[in-house]
Amino acid sequence: MEGFIIKKIQKNRLVELTIASLFIILFTVGLYRLNYKNTDNKIIYDVGAMDQLKVLTNGSEIKHDIIVENDTINNISFMIAEYSKVKEQSLTLKIYDNNNLILNKVQNISNLNNDKLITFDFKDIKIEADKKYYFTLNYLAPDNTELMLWKNDLKDENLSFYINGEQIKSQLCQSIGYKKTYKFQYVFLGIILISLIGLFIKHTMINLNKNTIKSSSIYLIMLTSLIILNKELFYESRNIDFTNISIVLSSGLLIYLLLLCGNKLKEEYQKVYTTIMFLLVPLVLLFIIETFNNNILFDMNIKIIILNYLCILMLQIFIFCIVKRINIAIIANSIIFYLISIVYYFTFLFRGTPILPTDIYGIKTARNVMMNYDIRMDFKIISMIIILGLLIVGCLQANYIIQDKKNRIKLKLLMAIFLSVFVITIKFSFDFAGVSVNLWRQDLGCKENGAIVNFIANMKYLKIEKPNNYSNEKVSEIIDTYVDSDIVTDYSNEIKPNIIAIMNESFADFDIINKIDTNKDYMPFIRNLKENTIKGNLFVPTFGGGTALSEWEFLTGNNTSFIPAGSTPYQQYIHSSSDNIASNLKLQGYKTIAIHPLEGDGWNRENVYKLFNFDKFITIDDFENPEKLRYMYISDKDNYKKLIEEYESKSENDRMFIFNVTIQNHGGYSTDNSVFNDEINLIDRNYDDVNEYLTLIKKSDEAFQELVDYFSNKTEPTVILMFGDHYPSINNAFYEDIYGKSLQDLSIEEDQRRYTVPFIIWANYDINEGYIERISANYLSTLLLEVANQPLTGYNKFLKSLYNKYPVINKNIYIDSNGEYNQIIEGNEPSEINDYEIIQYNNMFDNKKNQNVFFEPN
Numbered sequence: 001m002e003g004f005i006i007k008k009i010q011k012n013r014l015v016e017l018t019i020a021s022l023f024i025i026l027f028t029v030g031l032y033r034l035n036y037k038n039t040d041n042k043i044i045y046d047v048g049a050m051d052q053l054k055v056l057t058n059g060s061e062i063k064h065d066i067i068v069e070n071d072t073i074n075n076i077s078f079m080i081a082e083y084s085k086v087k088e089q090s091l092t093l094k095i096y097d098n099n100n101l102i103l104n105k106v107q108n109i110s111n112l113n114n115d116k117l118i119t120f121d122f123k124d125i126k127i128e129a130d131k132k133y134y135f136t137l138n139y140l141a142p143d144n145t146e147l148m149l150w151k152n153d154l155k156d157e158n159l160s161f162y163i164n165g166e167q168i169k170s171q172l173c174q175s176i177g178y179k180k181t182y183k184f185q186y187v188f189l190g191i192i193l194i195s196l197i198g199l200f201i202k203h204t205m206i207n208l209n210k211n212t213i214k215s216s217s218i219y220l221i222m223l224t225s226l227i228i229l230n231k232e233l234f235y236e237s238r239n240i241d242f243t244n245i246s247i248v249l250s251s252g253l254l255i256y257l258l259l260l261c262g263n264k265l266k267e268e269y270q271k272v273y274t275t276i277m278f279l280l281v282p283l284v285l286l287f288i289i290e291t292f293n294n295n296i297l298f299d300m301n302i303k304i305i306i307l308n309y310l311c312i313l314m315l316q317i318f319i320f321c322i323v324k325r326i327n328i329a330i331i332a333n334s335i336i337f338y339l340i341s342i343v344y345y346f347t348f349l350f351r352g353t354p355i356l357p358t359d360i361y362g363i364k365t366a367r368n369v370m371m372n373y374d375i376r377m378d379f380k381i382i383s384m385i386i387i388l389g390l391l392i393v394g395c396l397q398a399n400y401i402i403q404d405k406k407n408r409i410k411l412k413l414l415m416a417i418f419l420s421v422f423v424i425t426i427k428f429s430f431d432f433a434g435v436s437v438n439l440w441r442q443d444l445g446c447k448e449n450g451a452i453v454n455f456i457a458n459m460k461y462l463k464i465e466k467p468n469n470y471s472n473e474k475v476s477e478i479i480d481t482y483v484d485s486d487i488v489t490d491y492s493n494e495i496k497p498n499i500i501a502i503m504n505e506s507f508a509d510f511d512i513i514n515k516i517d518t519n520k521d522y523m524p525f526i527r528n529l530k531e532n533t534i535k536g537n538l539f540v541p542t543f544g545g546g547t548a549l550s551e552w553e554f555l556t557g558n559n560t561s562f563i564p565a566g567s568t569p570y571q572q573y574i575h576s577s578s579d580n581i582a583s584n585l586k587l588q589g590y591k592t593i594a595i596h597p598l599e600g601d602g603w604n605r606e607n608v609y610k611l612f613n614f615d616k617f618i619t620i621d622d623f624e625n626p627e628k629l630r631y632m633y634i635s636d637k638d639n640y641k642k643l644i645e646e647y648e649s650k651s652e653n654d655r656m657f658i659f660n661v662t663i664q665n666h667g668g669y670s671t672d673n674s675v676f677n678d679e680i681n682l683i684d685r686n687y688d689d690v691n692e693y694l695t696l697i698k699k700s701d702e703a704f705q706e707l708v709d710y711f712s713n714k715t716e717p718t719v720i721l722m723f724g725d726h727y728p729s730i731n732n733a734f735y736e737d738i739y740g741k742s743l744q745d746l747s748i749e750e751d752q753r754r755y756t757v758p759f760i761i762w763a764n765y766d767i768n769e770g771y772i773e774r775i776s777a778n779y780l781s782t783l784l785l786e787v788a789n790q791p792l793t794g795y796n797k798f799l800k801s802l803y804n805k806y807p808v809i810n811k812n813i814y815i816d817s818n819g820e821y822n823q824i825i826e827g828n829e830p831s832e833i834n835d836y837e838i839i840q841y842n843n844m845f846d847n848k849k850n851q852n853v854f855f856e857p858n
Contacts, residue, residue, distance in 0.1 A: 078118045090140050308453050314419055598619065
């Protein structure tokens with residue numbers, strides 16, 4: 001019997017050592033592939049020590065001083081350690097004499113012929129010998145792509161490069177916007193190696209019972225399926241990426257082995273181990289969530305790190321107080337925060353802003369939009385899944401139970417007190433850590449505060465506070481000034497036209513940010529439209545998404561500067577009839593129609609449009625076999641056909657107000673899902689998503705021309721307004737490219753350019769033509785009513801007066817009539833802007849004392 005047991009133990013140890021040996025093989029293969037091996041996709045040359053490499057990621061820019069003995073430069077080369085042949089990679093070289101640019105050259109990395117060097121060839125540049133110049137290198141690439149260049153040696157920060165074929169020793173200047181990067185591969189390979197050492201030392205006997213074998217086998221099948229099916233992660237250019245496969249597989253097998261090792265820790269170690277896991281896991285979860293938010297955890301302020309850590313720990317304590325099992329509390333907390341991390345990751349990926357408390361109201365819209373995005377499981381997600389798996393497996397052993405009932409009660413009481421104290425003192429804790437909400441740039445706030453703390457800090461804005469100086473008397477004073485005002489329109493005639501307002505999805509002009517070069521004009525008709533036309537620059541409150549905000553400002557004349565950041569009035573604040581341009585025109589005898597060729601429940605439009613007094617709402621269900629250029633997005637051309645169809649169905653004496661929100665240009669710009677070839681292409685820039693977007697804008701321009709041509713041939717007077725709701729959600733590298741700097745370094749004026757879109761008002765009869773340099777979306781409906789010669793409400797008159805002093809109030813900034821930019825600071829804003837906030841609050845939230853007369857035409 002004794003011999004049998006010994007043989008059993010030896011057999012089980014042999015199984016364990018066999019699996020551990022497999023780990024070592026996979027570890028070695030992964031490390032080898034990572035550092036020394038070539039594939040058709042990834043070119044790697046003797047990487048060696050990481051300290052000897054300069055790692056560039058998307059947006060990285062480095063700056064060097066150079067002194068050259070010769071008076072001519074005709075090429076510069078840089079030594080490559082590693083690069084990938086994925087598309088959309090480029091390296092831009094700029095040479096400066098002081099601050100004067102003397103060379104700007106772009107090299108497409110994916111098409112390199114010489115795999116040892118990146119060489120910039122150019123015509124001879126005359127320079128002064130022995131004079132100090134400097135150059136910059138800017139790397140643009142898809143996320144998770146890196147370029148590694150050699151430095152001179154391990155301790156030297158200078159790049160190794162050649163001018164005219166001669167190696168240069170140069171001095172590295174201060175890094176500009178240099179981004180640190182972590183190679184997850186090394187982290188996980190290190191984890192695996194440490195775990196292997198521990199397994200060899202431990203010599204655990206494997207308990208191969210049937211249930212363990214069964215569950216573990218299912219796990220192995222799932223892991224294998226993941227590798228086979230996920231071609232984006234593991235297969236590139238028809239070549240197997242052994243690096244990723246060996247890392248994921250070996251990490252997965254480590255979890256598998258730990259599942260098989262079912263022995264409990266000795267009791268004297270159990271208490272210590274459970275305590276360590278209870279305190280350590282929240283820190284790992286913080287690392288995961290900040291990684292998904294592109295934050296480098298240990299670059300954050302230590303107070304902010306501790307505060308975020310405590311927030312995660314508090315939820316874990318709360319769960320423990322409910323479930324009464326430490327390991328279950330840790331595992332549940334881990335899963336919750338991993339799911340939160342995933343949601344954060346995709347939210348930022350698709351719209352460029354972090355999650356805020358009010359996003360819960362936009363779940364339906366998010367569902368409809370997400371259906372049309374190409375969601376892929378990238379290496380970052382897989383890496384974090386592996387860490388989560390290791391955490392969960394590790395937590396299975398954290399099952400120490402206090403046997404004494406009194407001690408259990410004391411522990412729970414202590415945790416409850418700790419949790420209560422934290423909740424009570426959270427405001428003080430936030431103030432102590434220096435937490436502040438960045439209403440101007442929530443993405444920067446998320447980086448400064450951390451994802452969890454930034455989310456919690458924004459919760460205070462869920463409740464709308466009364467503005468400064470708010471009182472019934474103040475409201476009456478403002479209203480009395482304008483309700484019987486003799487303010488008149490600038491467009492006085494007796495025509496009562498049809499009014500069409502088109503908010504064109506993601507319609508923008510990059511030239512507003514900075515002039516771009518394309519093979520041909522992408523909006524030639526609109527640029528050349530002059531007769532009976534008013535054009536200008538419209539400031540909108542959102543970027544890359546959030547259509548409903550621009551829509552709400554236009555229809556109501558209200559302003560998002562006076563509501564919590566991230567909130568959407570359509571979702572949260574509109575629960576009864578609300579004054580707007582449609583209800584105004586309905587009182588004038590207009591038939592009111594809304595058109596949006598997508599599902600009607602997006603942004604709660606079905607309910608809102610009823611409360612806005614629209615007679616009819618046309619959605620995608622009302623279109624028959626429409627043209628779709630991408631995904632399920634109906635083209636502007638067929639959208640306008642439906643608009644014309646509605647116009648032609650009216651009786652001769654009817655007048656119509658049609659508000660049309662298009663969908664053709666919606667985000668998700670991938671040539672794999674379009675049914676057309678890119679007609680517009682950037683010159684000297686390589687961004688496939690931008691080329692597709694610009695081609696869509698060209699098609700919008702053509703569709704708008706057809707609409708204008710149609711109404712040009714109609715005798716019935718008609719006014720058409722078209723404006724964009726926001727800029728497109730595309731690669732941030734492109735925006736940084738045309739700005740010439742990181743988005744985080746933009747001034748207020750520069751940042752507002754990406755919130756500035758074109759607008760066009762055209763009529764098929766004589767109107768005063770003009771160009772408006774700047775106007776924000778909240779004023780646009782008042783301008784449209786003026787052009788159409790419609791009576792103004794007291795609110796419209798107030799807005800018209802306010803516009804003359806402050807033509808832009810947008811995204812917590814205002815621009816005065818002299819073009820000066822200022823931030824809106826509560827308590828220090830101009831009195832007229834404070835009056836605006838008071839009137840808006842009264843109209844939206846003070847239902848008992850709402851002054852409806854102010855919103856009726858007179």
